Amino acid sequence: MTTKASAGLHKLQEVVQGASSGDKKLTDLARDTADVHAPLPFTTDHGVKVSNTDNWLRLADEKNTGPSLLEDQIAREKITRFDHERIPERVVHARGTGAFGNFKLFESAEDVTHAGILTDTSRNTPVFVRFSTVQGSKGSADTVRDVRGFATKFYTDEGIWDLVGNNIPVFFIQDAVKFPDFVHAVKPEPHNEIPQAQTAHNNFWDFEYMHSESTHMFMWAMSDRAIPRSFRMMQGFGVNTFVLVNKEGKRHFVKFHWLPELGVHSLAWDEALKLGGQDPDFHRKDLMEAIDNKAYPKYKFGIQVIPEEKEQDFEFDILDATKIWPEDLVPVRYIGEMELNRNVDEFFPQTEQVAFCTSHIVPGIEFSDDPLLQGRNFSYFDTQISRLGANWEELPINRPVCPVLNHNRDGAMRHKITQGTVNYWPNRFDACPPTKPEQGGFVSYPAKASGIKARMVSNKFREHHKQAQMFYNTLQEHERLHVQNAFAFELDHCDDPTVYNRMVERISEINLELAQAVATKVGAPMPEKSTRPITAEKFKNVSQAEINSKLAEHPIVKGRRIAILIGDGYDSVAFTAVKTAALALGAIPVVIGTKRSPIHAAHEDPQAGKGIIPDHQYDGQRSTMFDATFIPGGRHVKQLDEIGQFRHWIAESFGHLKPLGAIGEAVNLVAQALSNLPSLELSSTSSTHVVDAYGVVTAGQFHQPHSLTEGVHMVKDAKDFLGKFYYRVGNHRSYDREMSGMPQMVAY
Numbered sequence: 001m002t003t004k005a006s007a008g009l010h011k012l013q014e015v016v017q018g019a020s021s022g023d024k025k026l027t028d029l030a031r032d033t034a035d036v037h038a039p040l041p042f043t044t045d046h047g048v049k050v051s052n053t054d055n056w057l058r059l060a061d062e063k064n065t066g067p068s069l070l071e072d073q074i075a076r077e078k079i080t081r082f083d084h085e086r087i088p089e090r091v092v093h094a095r096g097t098g099a100f101g102n103f104k105l106f107e108s109a110e111d112v113t114h115a116g117i118l119t120d121t122s123r124n125t126p127v128f129v130r131f132s133t134v135q136g137s138k139g140s141a142d143t144v145r146d147v148r149g150f151a152t153k154f155y156t157d158e159g160i161w162d163l164v165g166n167n168i169p170v171f172f173i174q175d176a177v178k179f180p181d182f183v184h185a186v187k188p189e190p191h192n193e194i195p196q197a198q199t200a201h202n203n204f205w206d207f208e209y210m211h212s213e214s215t216h217m218f219m220w221a222m223s224d225r226a227i228p229r230s231f232r233m234m235q236g237f238g239v240n241t242f243v244l245v246n247k248e249g250k251r252h253f254v255k256f257h258w259l260p261e262l263g264v265h266s267l268a269w270d271e272a273l274k275l276g277g278q279d280p281d282f283h284r285k286d287l288m289e290a291i292d293n294k295a296y297p298k299y300k301f302g303i304q305v306i307p308e309e310k311e312q313d314f315e316f317d318i319l320d321a322t323k324i325w326p327e328d329l330v331p332v333r334y335i336g337e338m339e340l341n342r343n344v345d346e347f348f349p350q351t352e353q354v355a356f357c358t359s360h361i362v363p364g365i366e367f368s369d370d371p372l373l374q375g376r377n378f379s380y381f382d383t384q385i386s387r388l389g390a391n392w393e394e395l396p397i398n399r400p401v402c403p404v405l406n407h408n409r410d411g412a413m414r415h416k417i418t419q420g421t422v423n424y425w426p427n428r429f430d431a432c433p434p435t436k437p438e439q440g441g442f443v444s445y446p447a448k449a450s451g452i453k454a455r456m457v458s459n460k461f462r463e464h465h466k467q468a469q470m471f472y473n474t475l476q477e478h479e480r481l482h483v484q485n486a487f488a489f490e491l492d493h494c495d496d497p498t499v500y501n502r503m504v505e506r507i508s509e510i511n512l513e514l515a516q517a518v519a520t521k522v523g524a525p526m527p528e529k530s531t532r533p534i535t536a537e538k539f540k541n542v543s544q545a546e547i548n549s550k551l552a553e554h555p556i557v558k559g560r561r562i563a564i565l566i567g568d569g570y571d572s573v574a575f576t577a578v579k580t581a582a583l584a585l586g587a588i589p590v591v592i593g594t595k596r597s598p599i600h601a602a603h604e605d606p607q608a609g610k611g612i613i614p615d616h617q618y619d620g621q622r623s624t625m626f627d628a629t630f631i632p633g634g635r636h637v638k639q640l641d642e643i644g645q646f647r648h649w650i651a652e653s654f655g656h657l658k659p660l661g662a663i664g665e666a667v668n669l670v671a672q673a674l675s676n677l678p679s680l681e682l683s684s685t686s687s688t689h690v691v692d693a694y695g696v697v698t699a700g701q702f703h704q705p706h707s708l709t710e711g712v713h714m715v716k717d718a719k720d721f722l723g724k725f726y727y728r729v730g731n732h733r734s735y736d737r738e739m740s741g742m743p744q745m746v747a748y
């Protein structure tokens, strides 16, 4: 096991290596990085060595403890520093986690932009990404139903570019001036501060009804998108319309996309609810664990581009953030890739103090007139001043890797010392002049603008339903079922009939059958007909199932958590094969034992052999924390069978649609746990034939492969246990199981 001191040294080495590897941001951060394991004396903040940190200076002797003295400057410093440790949490997106990485471009977009980061394929640009939920406070659970923030800070050679996006490509409102109302409505209600990190309450759904512009977005928010399995398995979208300008000065509208290498996957709702209590840090830990295991998350970077002259060619306004640009009309061009490969050293100065601004752009990237974006450009900079202070851009995590010099001065906590006698421009020395455009000085695109001042938006902004209908049309059967269940859950939590009755009306404007199913469940009047024309059109690449089907032939199990359940007397051959295969495939096997003390395999003499120490004992973990479960055969199955939690583990994994693998005697354990499902086909205990029924992969006997080094062939028609089991793991969940109705017959 790594000692704390060596772990600290290791981290420091990483910083030094990072610095020598040429990563400009790591080099920059090294200036401000200290190591608690360094052989340095303990000092006060003003540098005086401290001899005693545990006793306040007081009038005391061996018999009497007298009054503490205010004089103790060391104790006062310690308490005072502590009293002021907290800063305001973000007004939204308070709960989040971050990681460092790199961005590389594989195709230049010089036809549409002159931005260095989007044209220079030789660059390796450092990035910091913060993922977040929106509604909850800093200490809320990771797995709540919510939009996820996906904010990327690119430390480019020309300055910081912040792409502050979400995992859903549209937004609730069209005009930034509505943002405070929206956030008030979604956050806990004002009279009782309930509920925490949930949309399932009267005020949120009241707001949604009152703003029909939200219709498209709330369909996404009720879909599986709002309960991602992992930050590593969700898309990212810049949402707003930005502008790219090329060398010739031609302007293009653009939307930015991130597509995860691992596919787009979600939790089951029951699982998300349980994880909220069982492991509230689930997503945070998942990201850190994957990076620690070198299963680095990767995302392709894409752009959708519309030339300026085509702005009016669409039935929707391309500046409306409640609309997507359908991919069959405007294909995504994937031109780069981001890898996240380094965890933070310390949460507060990095993840908490990182601050993003949509207004941080670099030459070649500009803003459109998107009315949501224009307001965001004001809001972020403003909020950072109250959260972090006027000089927040000097903080190590926020400062650029290129030189920064100007005539901005002073303000609380100013760090930078600028020599020279002038702090204004122009000055008699020509000190610190503006940079000429030909030398990289930022020039705004000379867009023509004229009009009448009015508090309004263009007519096309008034259509709010068509894309919501298209979204639902696009979903596959199980995805639609999840939307239906999500509405039923959410509106069940609203106790004001005005709210849920009206919402059912609104849903009937999207899909009548959906509205009727929800009406029955929540007790609203049954809608008889849709009050709007309903389109049959669909989107491309919006259903998660559709996106994942393109990856299904080559599933990736990198970073997936595989639970292996064992007790004394387990079959070590199958155990070792499944564990070794997991490691070879980049997955994370986690051994869960009947106890966390030595466990002996079937053939092992408990007196002589050392056994293995499981990573955890069963009661410390839950099936919800794993992507799949495997149980080897052996006489240990009897012990597992006697502990109800193991049977519950199997039933729950089944209910959450996860792959289950069992060999030999363990097949009986699975049969026992799923005894309500006699029709579920399992292998006979005497057979080597591998049966895969709805992702429950069983074999009576384990056929040892000749060599694991040949690799596991994760293909649909694999004949062997490992190939079939890991194919299922790579495909994440068995939604066919859900559609068979079987999970409902199992208690979990």
Ligand code: HEM
Pocket: 089, 090, 091, 092, 093, 096, 130, 131, 132, 148, 149, 150, 151, 164, 165, 166, 171, 175, 176, 177, 179, 238, 239, 240, 321, 354, 355, 356, 372, 375, 376, 379, 380, 383, 384, 387
């Ligand atoms: C396209 C719609 C929007 C998206 C995609 C979006 C995305 C995000 C993300 C990802 C964060 C978290 C940044 C982090 O990790 O530190 C954030 C924070 C925030 N957003 Fe938005 N947002 C949107 C709309 C708005 C609007 C319309 C406003 C205000 C008019 C706004 C104001 C804020 C504020 C004040 C924060 C807190 C920032 C901080 O304290 O660091 N957002 N937003």
